[in-house]
Amino acid sequence: MSDSPSNGNGNSAFGDWVVRYRWLVLFASLAVAMVAGSGGSRLAFNNDYRVFFSEDNPELQAFEKLQRTYTKIDNILFTIAPRGNDVFAPAVLDAVEYLTLDAWQLPFVLRVDSITNYQHTVATDDDLIVADLVEGAVDLSSPELSEITRVATNEPALRSFLVAHEGHTTAVNVTFQMPQLAMDETPQAVAAARELAAKLEADYDVDVHLTGMVMLNNAFFEMAMQDMSTMVPAMYLIIIAVTLLLVRSVTATIGTVLVILLSVMTSMGIAGYLGIELTPPSSAAMTIIMTLAVADSIHILVSALGAMRRGKGRREALVESLSVNMSPVFLTSVTTAIGFLSLNFSDSPPFADLGNITAIGMIAAFFYSVGFLPAFVAIVPVRARAGQSLLGKYMDRLGDWVVAHNRRILFGFSGFAVLVLAFVPSNDLNDDFVAYFDESTAFRQDVTVTSERLTGAYQLQFSLNSGSSNGVSDPMFLRQTGLFVDWLREQPEVRHVQSITDTFKRLNMNLHGDDPEYYKLPEQRDLAAQYLLLYELSLPYGLDLNNQLNVDKSSTQVVVTLDNLDSRRLREIAQRGEGWLQANTPKLATIGIGPAIMFAYISDRNIKSMLIGTFLAVVLISAILVGVLKSSKLGAISLVPNLLPAGLAFGAWGFFVGELNMAVSMVSGMTLGIVVDDTIHFLTKYKRARIEQGLDAPDAVRYAFANVGQAIVVTSLILIAGFSVLATSDFAMNSLMALLTAIAIGMALLADFLLLPALLIRLDSNKKTS
Structure with missing residues (x-):
């Protein structure tokens, strides 16, 4: 029997066809998976942090313009912490000299800056001498070391950036120019940098910590690879264990695992053909598809095994299962896909890719669940244990209990919901790209050490335009820039400010006999221009001023290094500077x-952007439910258990944690598509009891618990387990998204088993639903 006669006849005919031509269906499914899966070879990983921003993102556009104007900031910062805590010991300075020289051999290197090759200026008679601050460190005398210490710890360009004021930590900043011709450029640079750092630690008494934007890009790549190599095997083990425990059939469990494998192959292969790039968020699609693909198989298997326990033959049971489940399984696959497709409204392309890959996987899982799985089970020997399962008995008892206490449940759950929802505003958005990585990761640890001992990980860049060629030498422009720099250095969040004004002050002092009274900006434009030209002509290759000045010297870049701030404080300091x-x-x-x-x-x-996507998903899914259930009343009732779980998840998170990142904006759309599945299965069985068997609302609720309650519990537990595995990721975007989704699924299970039946009994009490 089915939810409607026409559907039942069609589904039964399809079931008959699948069982009759089982070998054809089996091999056709494998062939489709092989052809689609071949596209997996086209998948490439994008390890650039810029991938998180869409092409029309205004901040990205401004940043790209800045990158085209000045030297790029793609860098690796080698933070050197001497074990003796003295940077200016000859052996440590020798290590810095060695690293500065060898860093030029790294792939794609553009520039190397350190305290040893810092271009120190002094006046000799009427000449300006520009030379490395440190040369031949091991042969330096004590007075020379003292002078180097004085200069380095007092020079604004170095202090709190390349050397700590206390002299216990230093750094070598290596800037890269990636040609962006191959995906392995960043891993190449990082591997070479790590090898160089390891050699330095082996040869000198120092510890080296690697940070910077290149290391950030590589950390994104390594997190995705780590998740894929650990999460996927863990998911298979959990799915096998939970399915075997609850379904109690080895063959059925094998069939479920094969459906998952084929669904993942198909979705990832099609993604490759579509040119979708893998990123840390989109790579999570594999784990999510594995988790969600189980649900369709479980509903079909539980019904088939139940029919076999009642004495039906294997093939007859499969036909009955498809007749009963094909329509709701199709609906759940479509609504889940719609929920994930709502991620296309995200301003962050990797999450749109995640939604698209998962949506493809859900449609593939539907076809394999209603085609390959019954064909497989019809071929291989399957034995169903006699008698009602323990979980089935509990479902009968739960149905009786819910019917008996529906009024108390309705008011109790409503009070619980109001209480939990009150904590939703307690959540605070905080996007911190360093905090995306768990404290156990090497990148996070290196950033923490660098921040504590030397300088911050975050930078703000202000490009100041004089309005004319060579205008950076204009005294008025320099004074205004200098005032801004002075104001920035007074801000408590600021660790370091790099500005061309410091260079002009130093040159003015040098060319006035190194008189400290002249450590100020030049007051004549021609004089300032001459200073700048003289200085530039003295600079060695690779250490020009392109990191501070544009080509025609009409603009200068002020680079502000900040403490490790949360997103709100970052926005505040940026807005204060702009103001x-x-x-x-x-x-x-x-x-x-x-x-x-x-x-x-x-x-x-x-x-x-996701508010729009989620709203449209709600409207579309609700319209589908009303159309399928052929009841506006049931459609309206279904909105409550479909929308409430995400709100309850955010409320619980607000109470226990209270901090969310970018991934939070994706959870509502995702969970809507997932949690609606159980509601559909419960309501279709409820409606079937009301229409075909003429049962009243309480008995129809009991019927739904008896016929679909076990499958809902099994699928929900597998979903919770799957997303809980993903929640162990060291990448916070994935782990937070997964944990919130797992909480929402748990809340949905409670809502479908407690609130939904109570609402049906109270609001759908007519003799028969039409």
């Missing part, structure tokens, strides 16, 4: 930009 420029030097007004601030803004941007 200061607008109020004090309106002609120089610009925005502060950089990777950190780009991530700081993306949560708000995603929430706004």
